[in-house]
Amino acid sequence: MENQNKPEKVSRRSFLQAGTVAAAGIFIVPRHVLGGKGYVAPSDKLNIAAIGAGGKGMYNLTQAYNNGSDNIVVLCDVDDRQAKEARQKWPKARYHKDYRLMLEKENKSIDAVIVSTPDHMHFPIAMAAMQAGKHVYVEKPLTHDIYEARMLTEAAKKYKVVTQMGNQGSSGDDTRNIETWIQQGLIGDVHTVHTWTNRPVWPQGVPTPKDKMPVPQGVDWDLWLGTAPFREYHEAYMPFRWRGWWDFGTGALGDMGCHIMDVPFRALKLGYPEAVECSVGAVYADFFKEADFSESCPPSSVIYLKFPARGTMPAVDFSWSDGGILPKRPIELKPDEKMGDQDGGMIFEGTKGKLTAGMWGRKPTLLPTSKMQEVTLPAAAKPMVEGGPEGHQQQWVKACKKGHGAYTSSPFEEAGPLTETILMGNLAVRSYNFRQPNADGKGYSYPGRKQLLWDGKNMKISNFDTANQFVKREYRQGWSLPG
Template sequence: MKKSPRRTFIRDTAIAATGFFIVPRHTLGRGFVAPSDKLNIAGIGVGGKAEVNLPFAWNNGSDNIAALCDVDDRMAVKARARWPKAPYYKDYRVLLEKEQKNIDAVIITTPDHMHAVQALAAMQLGKHVYLEKPLTHDIYEARTLTKAAEKYRVVTQMGNQGSSGDDTRLVETWIQSGVIGEVKKVHVWTNRPTWPQGVPVPKGSFNVPAELDWDLWLGTAPQRDYNPAFLPAIWRGWSDYGTGSLGDMGCHFIDVPYRALKLGYPVSVECNVGSVYTGFFQEAIYYESYPPSSITYIQFPARGEMPPVEMIWYDGGMKPPRPAELQPEEQMGELDGGIIFEGSTGKLMAGLFGRKPTLLPLSKMASATLPKSAFEFVENGSDGHQQQWVKACKKGYGAYTSSSFDKSG
């Protein structure tokens, strides 16, 4: 397939999204992989977090990395060296066209703005999808992928590995067992952004590195000249490509109370953001960059016998009030953030992925009788997140994964 010029990229993607086409690899049924077979996996975006996702899925050769794709050759160096026999592509559309008979599943680890079109293209071919967090660039895309996973009957998993962690299940058990009574408020905070936000679009003229296909990197995003201020990783702070601190880390932190409190869709969201001043009383607003800090109030309705809940999200250095139950020398949460559940009979504090859950004051932990997890643990916990998906792919559509799109979307 010839490389499409940029002016037809969005058009072609939209047309493909409306159709259906598949050449199944196996004749035993759509999306079926015999349990004795190795799962043949293609990596779309093979640098950064993919350097964890792909090896964990490959599992020392128990399964097969069958094809690789990255728009930047520099990001693909390690993967190409590790799996030298895997065909390498720069354009995911070319990979899917040429390798569709040779792959069963894809692991997508690309900037947020490309998640939806890449995942949808793979699902339309009947390929199972592991999609790095956040699931998509906006809510509409998330709902589209959720419906597509059901329509094309494929196994899915979002890459918020903490959803497979032991601590997440332990917090879920404690909260639902009433250890701290009824929970009506929960605080969640992160140390992100650790990349620029609340800044103007950078200026300057730069040559595109020879290893990078900038046109393919932009994909469905608006046309813009190359600037090293956008990549790698720092695209997270730009609204055309990333989802800011809340989108990037909420998938990890909020997942714990989402499960423990059986939350669904909120009924209202209100956000206060930090200001940027470029001079005395000269406030600047940069719409193309997410704000430097925010506090977001999210209201959830009652769920069965559970009361309404207010969740408050903090980022950019913002934190909740320090609980009176904490001693001066005791740390609130962890260095990268934390979670505090406020119950009618006590408080529970935990870190990222629900790590180190503890009652407040900490002295209560010594005498408290706490229930063991009521939920089945995932083998190897958060490190088993990718393998859980691989095993589910071999079982076929309907097999359980911790963060399938019906939950993460």
């Protein structure tokens, strides 16, 4: 790692000379000791680059920077408007628009990269950074496609860098508590899980814009599109509304699934699902005919996943709902007691009871709620993270300094399989809405509206080949799949 202003490199000769001096009885006091309590030597700081510097990127940068405990040396964003605040806060950081040129020119000056771009660019950027030997922090969901998630999982093992996905709830105390309570059998064998969110809070189930708009000054629209198919610029896509468009985002499930589904995924040691099905909220237009807004994620959906038995753990029926759709309230919950929180929640059903919680597993509660005073709750088996969810980025920074093998809450080895499972839900949604002309030329049929059987090892739907187009997308001409 290097000083932000003047890189410091220790040659083999100087290292050996230092050892000789020590052997002679002359001891060199580390600079952090000379600097006093709280002083961090420049050589002990991580040099961080950010690709995507506005919005969530700005938050990630601030948490990683930690009031100067580490260096923000490079900023990269295709939108000067989004990067303005970060450039003002870190004026010495060099600025780029194209991450490829950034990695080429700044390779020797950075140790780690934070990726906070739209979903469709997570994989190519993260993979390029890992191939350059950089530690990576990638916002959730880890990738846009199932195939990409599998590739990043394997790349984390290959390149031996420290990784973290930005689902900060994985660093929360409640996540660790629920994992322990479930695995120690407080509610018996869990066979059913319900999860949900209040998202989307952005437009979904909307028609594709037909008009053209001028590209704003400071925006490189071609670079923003990146791997996605070309389309004309429109304010309907950026800076934040991209989440509701399949070419760029992964909808409500991709946005919130990594926060909410992560908790049961860990607690129940879930792997690949074996089947998925769904139902999707429809949009009507043109005199009550179902509209074909296939480029936009639906306004609401319900997804059902089936997981096989795992060791002594039984098979699990797992549901997800978004767009304001909630599961039925547990009978043990009193009429005035809250189910989850404003962002969403989860319910575990076991052979000996039930447990409910909000997003990130917030405020886990045994049902009926009176049990919370009757039962001795075991302490979390895993150590708590300093700062909880707010310490997620700093946990990664500190792990980067220790090197490969240092613990992070959501390394790609775990975040990858979780992301694959979440994206399986989107595969079902897109297959459900996939329509084809009938043989007689009259109207359309929806062959994807059935249960899809998933071969997780081979990343393939075995009973509806059309759905496999959503496992791995084709990149726009001029963009190649790294790895």
